[in-house]
Amino acid sequence: MTRKERFDFIIKYFQEHNPNAETELLYSNPYELLVAVILSAQCTDKRVNMTTPELFRRFPDMPSLARADKDEVLVYIKSISYPNNKAKHLVGMAQKVMSDFGGNIPMTVAELITLPGVGRKTANVITSVVDAQPNMAVDTHVFRVAARIGLTVNAKTPLATELQLLKFIPKDLVYIAHHWLILHGRYVCVARNPKCDICGLKPACKYYQQHLKNTTIADNAL
Template identity: 75%
Template sequence: MTRKERYAFVLDYFKQHAPNAETELLYDNPYQLLVAVILSAQCTDKRVNMTTPAIFEEYPDVEALSHATFDDLFPLIRSISYPNNKTKHLIGMAKMVVEKFHGEIPMTVDELVELPGVGRKTANVITSVVDNQPNMAVDTHVFRVAARIGLTLNATTPLATEKQLLEFIPKELVHIAHHWLILHGRYICVARTPKCDECGLRPVCKYYQKNVKAGVKAIG
Protein backbone atom coordinates (compact mmCIF):
# COMPACT_ATOMS: atom_id res chain seq x y z
CA MET A 1 0.00 0.00 0.00
CA THR A 2 1.42 3.36 -1.03
CA ARG A 3 1.36 6.33 1.25
CA LYS A 4 -1.07 8.03 -1.07
CA GLU A 5 -3.45 5.11 -0.75
CA ARG A 6 -3.03 5.15 3.01
CA TYR A 7 -3.95 8.82 3.17
CA ALA A 8 -6.95 8.24 0.93
CA PHE A 9 -8.22 5.47 3.21
CA VAL A 10 -7.69 7.50 6.35
CA LEU A 11 -9.31 10.68 5.04
CA ASP A 12 -12.27 8.73 3.71
CA TYR A 13 -12.69 6.95 7.03
CA PHE A 14 -12.63 10.22 8.94
CA LYS A 15 -15.20 11.75 6.61
CA GLN A 16 -17.64 9.10 7.75
CA HIS A 17 -16.55 8.20 11.27
CA ALA A 18 -14.89 11.21 12.89
CA PRO A 19 -15.90 11.33 16.56
CA ASN A 20 -17.72 14.40 17.86
CA ALA A 21 -15.88 16.70 20.22
CA GLU A 22 -17.25 16.69 23.75
CA THR A 23 -15.67 20.04 24.51
CA GLU A 24 -14.15 22.82 22.43
CA LEU A 25 -12.36 25.99 23.34
CA LEU A 26 -14.88 28.79 23.78
CA TYR A 27 -14.17 32.16 22.13
CA ASP A 28 -15.88 35.00 20.29
CA ASN A 29 -13.02 36.67 18.43
CA PRO A 30 -9.33 36.22 17.44
CA TYR A 31 -8.15 37.81 20.69
CA GLN A 32 -10.14 35.36 22.78
CA LEU A 33 -9.03 32.41 20.67
CA LEU A 34 -5.38 33.39 21.04
CA VAL A 35 -5.72 33.66 24.81
CA ALA A 36 -7.53 30.33 24.98
CA VAL A 37 -4.97 28.50 22.86
CA ILE A 38 -2.05 29.91 24.84
CA LEU A 39 -3.74 28.68 28.00
CA SER A 40 -4.48 25.25 26.54
CA ALA A 41 -0.93 23.89 26.72
CA GLN A 42 -0.91 20.66 28.72
CA CYS A 43 -4.44 21.37 29.85
CA THR A 44 -7.89 20.16 28.86
CA ASP A 45 -10.25 22.41 26.92
CA LYS A 46 -12.82 22.01 29.66
CA ARG A 47 -10.50 23.49 32.24
CA VAL A 48 -9.47 26.32 29.95
CA ASN A 49 -13.14 27.14 29.42
CA MET A 50 -13.59 27.37 33.18
CA THR A 51 -11.01 30.14 33.41
CA THR A 52 -11.47 32.24 30.27
CA PRO A 53 -14.87 33.89 31.00
CA ALA A 54 -13.44 35.72 34.00
CA ILE A 55 -10.36 36.73 32.01
CA PHE A 56 -12.43 38.06 29.11
CA GLU A 57 -14.71 39.96 31.47
CA GLU A 58 -11.80 41.60 33.25
CA TYR A 59 -9.79 42.12 30.06
CA PRO A 60 -12.22 42.45 27.13
CA ASP A 61 -9.51 43.17 24.54
CA VAL A 62 -5.72 43.13 23.99
CA GLU A 63 -5.47 46.77 25.02
CA ALA A 64 -6.97 45.97 28.42
CA LEU A 65 -4.85 42.84 28.80
CA SER A 66 -1.70 44.78 27.97
CA HIS A 67 -2.27 46.88 31.09
CA ALA A 68 -2.81 43.88 33.37
CA THR A 69 -0.36 43.31 36.18
CA PHE A 70 0.98 39.90 37.07
CA ASP A 71 -0.73 39.97 40.45
CA ASP A 72 -4.09 40.84 38.91
CA LEU A 73 -4.02 38.18 36.23
CA PHE A 74 -2.32 35.33 38.06
CA PRO A 75 -5.28 34.46 40.32
CA LEU A 76 -7.48 33.99 37.26
CA ILE A 77 -5.03 31.46 35.82
CA ARG A 78 -3.94 29.86 39.04
CA SER A 79 -5.87 26.63 38.56
CA ILE A 80 -4.44 25.53 35.22
CA SER A 81 -1.05 24.21 34.15
CA TYR A 82 1.94 26.52 34.26
CA PRO A 83 0.12 29.58 35.64
CA ASN A 84 3.36 31.50 36.14
CA ASN A 85 4.50 31.16 32.57
CA LYS A 86 1.05 31.66 31.12
CA THR A 87 0.44 34.84 33.10
CA LYS A 88 3.72 36.31 31.85
CA HIS A 89 3.06 35.10 28.32
CA LEU A 90 -0.43 36.59 28.12
CA ILE A 91 0.66 40.01 29.34
CA GLY A 92 3.77 39.98 27.14
CA MET A 93 1.71 38.88 24.16
CA ALA A 94 -0.81 41.70 24.69
CA LYS A 95 1.91 44.30 25.09
CA MET A 96 3.60 43.24 21.86
CA VAL A 97 0.33 43.15 19.92
CA VAL A 98 -0.39 46.70 21.07
CA GLU A 99 3.11 48.08 20.60
CA LYS A 100 4.32 46.24 17.52
CA PHE A 101 1.14 45.24 15.70
CA HIS A 102 -1.03 48.30 16.42
CA GLY A 103 -3.49 46.37 18.57
CA GLU A 104 -4.43 43.86 15.86
CA ILE A 105 -3.67 40.17 16.29
CA PRO A 106 -1.25 39.46 13.42
CA MET A 107 -2.40 36.76 11.03
CA THR A 108 0.78 35.23 9.65
CA VAL A 109 2.66 32.36 11.29
CA ASP A 110 5.96 34.26 11.22
CA GLU A 111 4.49 37.27 13.03
CA LEU A 112 2.47 35.23 15.52
CA VAL A 113 5.51 33.21 16.53
CA GLU A 114 7.19 36.44 17.64
CA LEU A 115 4.59 36.83 20.39
CA PRO A 116 5.46 35.55 23.87
CA GLY A 117 3.79 32.22 24.56
CA VAL A 118 3.05 31.61 20.89
CA GLY A 119 4.93 28.77 19.23
CA ARG A 120 4.43 27.18 15.87
CA LYS A 121 1.54 25.00 16.97
CA THR A 122 -0.44 27.95 18.33
CA ALA A 123 0.35 30.11 15.30
CA ASN A 124 -0.91 27.38 13.01
CA VAL A 125 -4.13 27.03 14.99
CA ILE A 126 -4.84 30.76 14.90
CA THR A 127 -4.14 31.28 11.19
CA SER A 128 -6.03 28.12 10.31
CA VAL A 129 -9.13 28.75 12.41
CA VAL A 130 -9.40 32.53 12.07
CA ASP A 131 -8.16 33.06 8.53
CA ASN A 132 -8.76 29.61 7.03
CA GLN A 133 -5.11 29.28 6.00
CA PRO A 134 -4.18 25.68 5.10
CA ASN A 135 -1.79 25.29 8.03
CA MET A 136 -1.44 22.10 10.07
CA ALA A 137 -0.99 22.54 13.80
CA VAL A 138 0.90 19.57 15.18
CA ASP A 139 0.23 18.93 18.85
CA THR A 140 0.86 15.74 20.78
CA HIS A 141 -2.27 14.11 19.35
CA VAL A 142 -1.52 14.85 15.72
CA PHE A 143 2.09 13.85 16.18
CA ARG A 144 1.24 10.53 17.83
CA VAL A 145 -1.71 9.57 15.63
CA ALA A 146 0.04 10.41 12.36
CA ALA A 147 3.03 8.32 13.36
CA ARG A 148 0.95 5.35 14.49
CA ILE A 149 -1.20 5.21 11.41
CA GLY A 150 1.80 5.62 9.17
CA LEU A 151 0.86 9.00 7.73
CA THR A 152 4.38 10.09 8.67
CA LEU A 153 7.61 8.18 8.18
CA ASN A 154 10.43 8.71 10.66
CA ALA A 155 9.09 12.08 11.71
CA THR A 156 10.89 12.91 14.95
CA THR A 157 9.80 16.55 15.24
CA PRO A 158 6.42 18.31 14.98
CA LEU A 159 7.77 20.30 12.04
CA ALA A 160 8.62 17.14 10.13
CA THR A 161 5.13 15.80 10.84
CA GLU A 162 3.61 19.07 9.67
CA LYS A 163 5.47 19.00 6.37
CA GLN A 164 4.67 15.39 5.60
CA LEU A 165 0.98 15.86 6.34
CA LEU A 166 0.78 18.97 4.17
CA GLU A 167 2.50 17.09 1.38
CA PHE A 168 -0.29 14.53 1.16
CA ILE A 169 -3.46 16.24 2.42
CA PRO A 170 -5.36 18.37 -0.11
CA LYS A 171 -5.34 22.05 0.87
CA GLU A 172 -9.09 22.25 1.25
CA LEU A 173 -9.04 19.34 3.71
CA VAL A 174 -6.14 20.47 5.90
CA HIS A 175 -8.38 22.34 8.31
CA ILE A 176 -10.84 19.53 8.87
CA ALA A 177 -8.14 16.84 8.75
CA HIS A 178 -6.41 18.57 11.65
CA HIS A 179 -9.63 18.38 13.61
CA TRP A 180 -10.12 14.72 12.75
CA LEU A 181 -6.64 13.80 13.91
CA ILE A 182 -7.09 15.70 17.18
CA LEU A 183 -10.42 14.04 17.94
CA HIS A 184 -9.21 10.60 16.95
CA GLY A 185 -6.23 11.06 19.24
CA ARG A 186 -8.35 12.37 22.06
CA TYR A 187 -11.02 9.70 22.06
CA ILE A 188 -9.77 6.61 20.18
CA CYS A 189 -6.06 6.61 19.51
CA VAL A 190 -5.25 7.72 23.06
CA ALA A 191 -1.67 7.86 24.22
CA ARG A 192 -1.34 4.95 26.58
CA THR A 193 -3.62 2.12 25.51
CA PRO A 194 -5.29 3.07 22.24
CA LYS A 195 -8.79 1.67 21.68
CA CYS A 196 -7.91 -0.31 18.58
CA ASP A 197 -11.05 -2.43 18.90
CA GLU A 198 -13.09 0.72 18.24
CA CYS A 199 -10.94 1.92 15.37
CA GLY A 200 -11.79 1.41 11.73
CA LEU A 201 -8.28 2.31 10.67
CA ARG A 202 -6.89 -1.08 11.73
CA PRO A 203 -6.55 -2.32 8.13
CA VAL A 204 -4.00 0.39 7.39
CA CYS A 205 -2.61 1.20 10.82
CA LYS A 206 1.06 0.40 11.28
CA TYR A 207 0.79 0.54 15.05
CA TYR A 208 -2.02 -2.00 15.09
CA GLN A 209 -0.32 -4.32 12.61
CA LYS A 210 2.94 -4.23 14.45
CA ASN A 211 1.95 -4.18 18.12
CA VAL A 212 -1.63 -5.22 18.76
CA LYS A 213 -2.09 -7.87 16.10
CA ALA A 214 1.31 -9.38 16.82
CA GLY A 215 0.51 -9.37 20.53
CA VAL A 216 -2.81 -11.11 20.03
CA LYS A 217 -1.14 -13.74 17.90
CA ALA A 218 1.50 -14.35 20.53
CA ILE A 219 -1.14 -14.77 23.24
CA GLY A 220 -3.57 -16.82 21.16
Protein backbone atom coordinates (compact mmCIF):
# COMPACT_ATOMS: atom_id res chain seq x y z
CA MET A 1 0.00 0.00 0.00
CA THR A 2 1.38 3.39 -0.97
CA ARG A 3 1.32 6.39 1.36
CA LYS A 4 -1.47 7.90 -0.72
CA GLU A 5 -3.50 4.70 -0.40
CA ARG A 6 -2.79 4.56 3.33
CA PHE A 7 -3.95 8.10 3.79
CA ASP A 8 -7.09 7.61 1.72
CA PHE A 9 -7.99 4.65 3.92
CA ILE A 10 -7.21 6.58 7.09
CA ILE A 11 -9.19 9.65 6.01
CA LYS A 12 -12.21 7.51 5.26
CA TYR A 13 -11.91 5.69 8.57
CA PHE A 14 -11.61 8.85 10.67
CA GLN A 15 -14.29 10.72 8.74
CA GLU A 16 -16.67 7.93 9.68
CA HIS A 17 -15.51 7.44 13.26
CA ASN A 18 -14.43 10.91 14.40
CA PRO A 19 -15.89 13.58 12.09
CA ASN A 20 -15.66 16.31 14.72
CA ALA A 21 -12.13 15.84 16.08
CA GLU A 22 -10.78 18.90 17.85
CA THR A 23 -8.42 19.86 20.63
CA GLU A 24 -9.12 18.76 24.18
CA LEU A 25 -7.50 21.87 25.62
CA LEU A 26 -9.99 24.11 27.39
CA TYR A 27 -10.13 27.65 25.96
CA SER A 28 -12.66 30.27 25.00
CA ASN A 29 -10.63 32.71 22.89
CA PRO A 30 -7.29 32.92 21.00
CA TYR A 31 -5.49 34.32 24.05
CA GLU A 32 -6.49 31.36 26.16
CA LEU A 33 -5.62 28.92 23.39
CA LEU A 34 -2.15 30.40 22.99
CA VAL A 35 -1.50 30.19 26.73
CA ALA A 36 -2.83 26.63 26.91
CA VAL A 37 -0.73 25.45 23.97
CA ILE A 38 2.43 26.99 25.44
CA LEU A 39 1.69 25.18 28.70
CA SER A 40 1.03 21.88 26.93
CA ALA A 41 4.65 21.26 25.95
CA GLN A 42 5.69 17.86 27.29
CA CYS A 43 2.57 17.77 29.46
CA THR A 44 -0.80 16.11 29.07
CA ASP A 45 -3.77 18.23 28.02
CA LYS A 46 -5.63 16.87 31.03
CA ARG A 47 -3.01 18.30 33.37
CA VAL A 48 -3.04 21.66 31.57
CA ASN A 49 -6.83 21.80 31.89
CA MET A 50 -6.53 21.38 35.66
CA THR A 51 -4.62 24.65 35.97
CA THR A 52 -5.88 26.97 33.24
CA PRO A 53 -9.36 27.85 34.59
CA GLU A 54 -7.88 29.55 37.66
CA LEU A 55 -5.01 31.02 35.66
CA PHE A 56 -7.47 32.58 33.20
CA ARG A 57 -9.58 33.94 36.04
CA ARG A 58 -6.55 35.70 37.52
CA PHE A 59 -5.11 36.78 34.14
CA PRO A 60 -8.11 37.03 31.81
CA ASP A 61 -6.42 38.75 28.88
CA MET A 62 -3.13 39.66 27.25
CA PRO A 63 -2.66 43.02 29.09
CA SER A 64 -3.15 41.45 32.52
CA LEU A 65 -0.68 38.67 31.73
CA ALA A 66 1.82 41.23 30.41
CA ARG A 67 1.62 43.05 33.75
CA ALA A 68 1.89 39.84 35.77
CA ASP A 69 4.71 38.92 38.12
CA LYS A 70 6.15 35.65 36.82
CA ASP A 71 6.46 34.37 40.36
CA GLU A 72 2.72 34.71 40.77
CA VAL A 73 2.10 32.98 37.43
CA LEU A 74 4.36 30.21 38.69
CA VAL A 75 2.01 29.52 41.58
CA TYR A 76 -0.81 28.70 39.15
CA ILE A 77 1.22 26.40 36.90
CA LYS A 78 3.44 24.74 39.49
CA SER A 79 2.09 21.27 38.72
CA ILE A 80 2.92 21.49 35.00
CA SER A 81 6.17 20.44 33.32
CA TYR A 82 8.89 23.08 33.28
CA PRO A 83 6.93 25.61 35.37
CA ASN A 84 9.77 28.11 35.72
CA ASN A 85 10.45 28.28 32.00
CA LYS A 86 6.77 28.47 31.17
CA ALA A 87 6.00 31.22 33.70
CA LYS A 88 8.82 33.29 32.22
CA HIS A 89 7.68 32.51 28.66
CA LEU A 90 4.03 33.39 29.33
CA VAL A 91 4.81 36.82 30.74
CA GLY A 92 7.45 37.48 28.09
CA MET A 93 5.06 36.38 25.35
CA ALA A 94 2.32 38.70 26.60
CA GLN A 95 4.72 41.63 26.95
CA LYS A 96 5.97 41.17 23.39
CA VAL A 97 2.43 40.87 21.99
CA MET A 98 1.63 44.17 23.71
CA SER A 99 4.81 45.99 22.68
CA ASP A 100 5.45 44.62 19.19
CA PHE A 101 1.97 43.69 17.96
CA GLY A 102 -0.31 46.23 19.60
CA GLY A 103 -1.90 43.64 21.84
CA ASN A 104 -3.07 41.51 18.94
CA ILE A 105 -1.74 37.98 18.55
CA PRO A 106 0.12 37.89 15.22
CA MET A 107 -1.26 35.32 12.82
CA THR A 108 1.71 34.24 10.76
CA VAL A 109 4.07 31.45 11.74
CA ALA A 110 7.09 33.71 11.16
CA GLU A 111 5.77 36.33 13.60
CA LEU A 112 4.46 33.88 16.17
CA ILE A 113 7.77 32.09 16.59
CA THR A 114 9.38 35.38 17.64
CA LEU A 115 7.30 35.18 20.82
CA PRO A 116 8.92 33.60 23.90
CA GLY A 117 7.74 30.04 24.40
CA VAL A 118 6.28 29.80 20.90
CA GLY A 119 8.02 27.44 18.47
CA ARG A 120 6.98 26.01 15.17
CA LYS A 121 4.56 23.49 16.61
CA THR A 122 2.68 26.07 18.69
CA ALA A 123 2.65 28.57 15.80
CA ASN A 124 1.17 25.92 13.51
CA VAL A 125 -1.53 25.11 16.06
CA ILE A 126 -2.54 28.77 16.50
CA THR A 127 -2.61 29.67 12.80
CA SER A 128 -4.49 26.47 12.02
CA VAL A 129 -7.11 26.62 14.77
CA VAL A 130 -7.62 30.39 14.98
CA ASP A 131 -7.15 31.39 11.33
CA ALA A 132 -7.88 28.17 9.40
CA GLN A 133 -4.45 28.19 7.75
CA PRO A 134 -3.50 24.77 6.33
CA ASN A 135 -0.54 24.31 8.68
CA MET A 136 0.30 20.93 10.21
CA ALA A 137 1.49 21.04 13.81
CA VAL A 138 3.68 18.04 14.55
CA ASP A 139 3.80 17.04 18.19
CA THR A 140 4.99 13.81 19.75
CA HIS A 141 1.77 11.99 18.78
CA VAL A 142 1.67 13.13 15.17
CA PHE A 143 5.37 12.34 14.80
CA ARG A 144 5.04 8.84 16.25
CA VAL A 145 1.74 7.81 14.66
CA ALA A 146 2.65 9.08 11.19
CA ALA A 147 5.91 7.15 11.27
CA ARG A 148 4.36 4.02 12.70
CA ILE A 149 1.47 3.78 10.27
CA GLY A 150 3.69 4.61 7.32
CA LEU A 151 2.43 8.09 6.44
CA THR A 152 6.00 9.31 6.69
CA VAL A 153 9.16 7.56 5.56
CA ASN A 154 12.46 8.13 7.31
CA ALA A 155 11.25 11.41 8.85
CA LYS A 156 13.77 12.13 11.57
CA THR A 157 12.52 15.56 12.64
CA PRO A 158 9.09 17.12 13.24
CA LEU A 159 9.74 19.46 10.30
CA ALA A 160 10.37 16.52 7.98
CA THR A 161 7.13 14.93 9.19
CA GLU A 162 5.26 18.18 8.64
CA LEU A 163 6.49 18.58 5.05
CA GLN A 164 5.80 14.95 4.14
CA LEU A 165 2.26 15.06 5.54
CA LEU A 166 1.44 18.33 3.80
CA LYS A 167 2.36 16.76 0.47
CA PHE A 168 -0.63 14.51 0.48
CA ILE A 169 -3.16 15.84 2.90
CA PRO A 170 -5.72 18.05 1.12
CA LYS A 171 -5.58 21.62 2.45
CA ASP A 172 -9.12 21.55 3.74
CA LEU A 173 -8.35 18.46 5.82
CA VAL A 174 -5.05 19.52 7.41
CA TYR A 175 -6.77 20.93 10.48
CA ILE A 176 -8.84 17.87 11.28
CA ALA A 177 -6.13 15.41 10.21
CA HIS A 178 -3.86 16.95 12.82
CA HIS A 179 -6.46 16.23 15.50
CA TRP A 180 -7.17 12.76 14.15
CA LEU A 181 -3.52 11.82 14.52
CA ILE A 182 -3.25 13.41 17.96
CA LEU A 183 -6.31 11.69 19.37
CA HIS A 184 -5.40 8.36 17.79
CA GLY A 185 -1.95 8.64 19.33
CA ARG A 186 -3.35 9.55 22.71
CA TYR A 187 -5.94 6.82 23.02
CA VAL A 188 -5.05 3.99 20.62
CA CYS A 189 -1.62 4.25 19.04
CA VAL A 190 0.05 5.04 22.36
CA ALA A 191 3.82 5.19 22.67
CA ARG A 192 4.21 2.04 24.75
CA ASN A 193 2.26 -1.08 23.76
CA PRO A 194 0.01 0.42 21.07
CA LYS A 195 -3.53 -0.95 21.25
CA CYS A 196 -3.57 -2.66 17.88
CA ASP A 197 -6.36 -4.98 19.01
CA ILE A 198 -8.86 -2.11 19.05
CA CYS A 199 -7.37 -0.18 16.12
CA GLY A 200 -9.38 0.23 12.95
CA LEU A 201 -6.34 1.22 10.92
CA LYS A 202 -4.80 -2.24 10.86
CA PRO A 203 -5.39 -2.77 7.11
CA ALA A 204 -3.39 0.40 6.36
CA CYS A 205 -0.80 0.23 9.13
CA LYS A 206 2.79 -0.47 8.23
CA TYR A 207 3.69 -1.24 11.85
CA TYR A 208 0.90 -3.77 12.21
CA GLN A 209 1.69 -5.42 8.89
CA GLN A 210 5.36 -5.76 9.77
CA HIS A 211 5.27 -6.61 13.45
CA LEU A 212 1.96 -8.04 14.58
CA LYS A 213 0.08 -9.58 11.70
CA ASN A 214 1.62 -13.03 12.07
CA THR A 215 1.86 -13.18 15.83
CA THR A 216 -0.88 -14.44 18.10
CA ILE A 217 -2.76 -12.51 20.74
CA ALA A 218 -0.98 -14.59 23.36
CA ASP A 219 2.41 -13.64 21.93
CA ASN A 220 1.50 -9.97 22.03
CA ALA A 221 0.48 -10.19 25.65
CA LEU A 222 3.94 -11.28 26.72
